[in-house]
Amino acid sequence: MARSQTTRKPTRIQREKTREILEAALDVFSDNGFRGSTIDMIAERAGVSKPNILYYFDNKEAIHKTLLAALLKTWLAPLYALDESGDPIEEICEYVAQKLKMAQEFPRESKLFANEILQGAPHVLPELQGELKELTQQKADVVSNWIKAGKIAQVDPRHLFFSIWATTQHYADFDIQVRAVSGDGKDPFETAGPFLDNMYRALLTPAT
Amino acid sequence: MARSQTTRKPTRIQREKTREILEAALDVFSDNGFRGSTIDMIAERAGVSKPNILYYFDNKEAIHKTLLAALLKTWLAPLYALDESGDPIEEICEYVAQKLKMAQEFPRESKLFANEILQGAPHVLPELQGELKELTQQKADVVSNWIKAGKIAQVDPRHLFFSIWATTQHYADFDIQVRAVSGDGKDPFETAGPFLDNMYRALLTPAT
DNA sequence: ACAATACTTGACCATATAGTCAAAAAATAT
DNA sequence: ATATTTTTTGACTATATGGTCAAGTATTGT
Numbered sequence: 001m002a003r004s005q006t007t008r009k010p011t012r013i014q015r016e017k018t019r020e021i022l023e024a025a026l027d028v029f030s031d032n033g034f035r036g037s038t039i040d041m042i043a044e045r046a047g048v049s050k051p052n053i054l055y056y057f058d059n060k061e062a063i064h065k066t067l068l069a070a071l072l073k074t075w076l077a078p079l080y081a082l083d084e085s086g087d088p089i090e091e092i093c094e095y096v097a098q099k100l101k102m103a104q105e106f107p108r109e110s111k112l113f114a115n116e117i118l119q120g121a122p123h124v125l126p127e128l129q130g131e132l133k134e135l136t137q138q139k140a141d142v143v144s145n146w147i148k149a150g151k152i153a154q155v156d157p158r159h160l161f162f163s164i165w166a167t168t169q170h171y172a173d174f175d176i177q178v179r180a181v182s183g184d185g186k187d188p189f190e191t192a193g194p195f196l197d198n199m200y201r202a203l204l205t206p207a208t
Numbered sequence: 209m210a211r212s213q214t215t216r217k218p219t220r221i222q223r224e225k226t227r228e229i230l231e232a233a234l235d236v237f238s239d240n241g242f243r244g245s246t247i248d249m250i251a252e253r254a255g256v257s258k259p260n261i262l263y264y265f266d267n268k269e270a271i272h273k274t275l276l277a278a279l280l281k282t283w284l285a286p287l288y289a290l291d292e293s294g295d296p297i298e299e300i301c302e303y304v305a306q307k308l309k310m311a312q313e314f315p316r317e318s319k320l321f322a323n324e325i326l327q328g329a330p331h332v333l334p335e336l337q338g339e340l341k342e343l344t345q346q347k348a349d350v351v352s353n354w355i356k357a358g359k360i361a362q363v364d365p366r367h368l369f370f371s372i373w374a375t376t377q378h379y380a381d382f383d384i385q386v387r388a389v390s391g392d393g394k395d396p397f398e399t400a401g402p403f404l405d406n407m408y409r410a411l412l413t414p415a416t
Numbered sequence: 417a418c419a420a421t422a423c424t425t426g427a428c429c430a431t432a433t434a435g436t437c438a439a440a441a442a443a444t445a446t
Numbered sequence: 447a448t449a450t451t452t453t454t455t456g457a458c459t460a461t462a463t464g465g466t467c468a469a470g471t472a473t474t475g476t
Contacts, residue, residue: 013423013473033327035244038463049425054465114326114381118319119241121384128388136389153410159403162386162396166378167371173322176329178370180336181344188367195367202361203410221443221453246433257455262435 018056021046022070025063030108033115034064061123068116068123071109076132078102079161082139088146089204096164096196103172104189110172136161152204160203167196226264229254230278233271238316241323242272269331276324276331279317284340286310287369290347296354297412304372304404311380312397318380344369360412368411375404 024046028037039060043050057063078098082091103110121128140157147154171178171192178188218226232254236245247268251258265271286306290299311318329336348365355362379386379400386396 011422011473017423031328033241033243033323035241036327039465040463050464051426051466052424055423055425060464111326114322115241117382117385118322118326119244120239121388125384125388128385132385133389133391155406156399156403158390159396159400161389162378162400163371163375163403163407166374166382170370170374174325174374176333177325177336177340180329180333181341181369182366183341188370191364192367192370195364195371198363199371199407199411203407219443219452225453247435248433258434259436259456260454263453263455268434 014056017048017052021048021053021056021063022067026067026108026112029064029067029115030111034060034119065123067112071113072124072127072131074102074106074109075113076135079135079139082142084142084145088143088151089201092143092152092160092164092204093197093200096168096200097193099164099168100171100189100193100196103168103170107172107175110169114169114173150206153206155203164200167199222264225256225260229256229261229264229271230275234275234316234320237272237275238319238323242268242327273331275320279321280332280335280339282310282314282317283321284343287343287347290350292350292353296351296359297409300351300360300368300372300412301405301408304376304408305401307372307376308379308397308401308404311376311378315380315383318377322377322381358414361414363411372408375407 021042025037025042027045028041031037032041037060039050039053042063043053046053053063057066078095081098082095116122116124136158140161143152143155143157143160146152147157171189175188182188229250233245233250235253236249239245240249245268247258247261250271251261254261261271265274286303289306290303324330324332344366348369351360351363351365351368354360355365379397383396390396
């Protein structure tokens with residue numbers, strides 16, 4: 001019986017194949033988007049037959065959903081880590097650094113997410129309106145408290161987060177453009193770190 | 209004979225139909241990406257038959273290319289306008305404001321472009337490596353001169369541009385996420401303007 | 417060793433979609 | 447008015463693709 005219809009504990013083969021298929025699917029989906037990807041591409045990439053893919057997943061969408069669900073957890077982790085009791089500017093700069101590192105280390109995940117949002121978030125809109133909204137609201141309150149306490153300059157907390165998401169993920173999602181413009185110089189990620197760190201310190205350091 | 213194979217001066221009907229088709233195609237492509245869009249969708253949106261679409265354009269890709277080519281001109285215009293002889297901070301903030309305004313007024317174009325870049329710029333890579341790279345290099349030199357003259361703070365000019373592109377286009381490309389997080393409050397675009405203006409002034413104002 | 421179960425895949429089906437073609441309809445020129 | 451040209455589309459073809467199925471192969475339990 002197909003894994004996807006079973007309730008039993010997964011076998012070793014099931015765990016490994018599932019992981020291999022998801023790995024291949026991440027490659028394919030992040031490069032071609034959901035609609036531009038075919039099960040055959042994923043099958044070839046994973047080195048298995050198409051029916052074998054469909055033995056582990058009910059359909060193409062199920063693979064995509066699984067990837068997005070796993071991604072969301074990792075994606076939000078750095079924001080959860082923003083600590084009200086820490087030093088405000090260091091906390092925010094650390095958040096920026098973490099997000100940039102994730103864009104560097106997980107560009108496929110970043111592109112997968114970007115594709116999903118660009119298409120109107122057909123699979124994760126509920127999560128955006130639920131968990132992400134809650135979390136952002138909560139952390140925006142933290143930033144607001146820091147502002148009230150005069151620890152950082154006055155900025156709109158939500159737009160602060162938007163700008164951090166935009167600037168960090170840009171290096172993964174638009175890497176083709178970044179590289180085209182950068183030419184054969186240094187790795188853009190190397191120089192992006194200091195630039196962003198400097199930018200957010202300038203933005204957040206209170207006027208004396 | 210099909211318009212696409214003709215060299216004559218286009219008739220009134222040809223001009224109008226072409227425009228109507230491109231308008232419909234922009235809707236469809238920006239919502240669904242290239243691979244997720246069908247000629248039938250464009251035909252329905254434009255209120256004509258599929259063969260009629262293919263009477264004016266050789267194939268689906270030709271429509272897409274036409275849209276991207278038209279887009280690139282508008283897209284780069286604000287950067288061309290960056291004037292070395294103007295007040296540095298005002299020039300850059302004006303550039304930011306113009307880019308944000310374009311994201312607000314032309315979200316479909318922004319999404320079309322984002323989709324194209326995310327998929328690895330299959331149609332516009334030459335333009336990125338040519339015109340965009342040249343222009344960016346040239347304007348980066350302008351910014352460098354301003355820095356050398358002590359008129360603005362020391363920042364990496366290229367990353368400055370990346371951050372401007374990222375933060376402004378984010379409001380168009382990720383609008384679903386922005387709106388999900390923002391809830392039913394004010395229009396995000398309204399408050400984004402002042403936020404970004406403030407951010408770039410903080411970043412660029414030289415330390416006294 | 418043997419049976420039962422889990423895994424794998426070639427061949428196939430149904431549907432979607434890019435693109436063609438010939439003939440009708442509309443517009444234009446004379 | 448009539449001929450010519452341009453525009454429009456229903457019907458069609460070829461191919462790609464999501465998904466099924468039955469039969470074969472490997473693995474596991476006894």
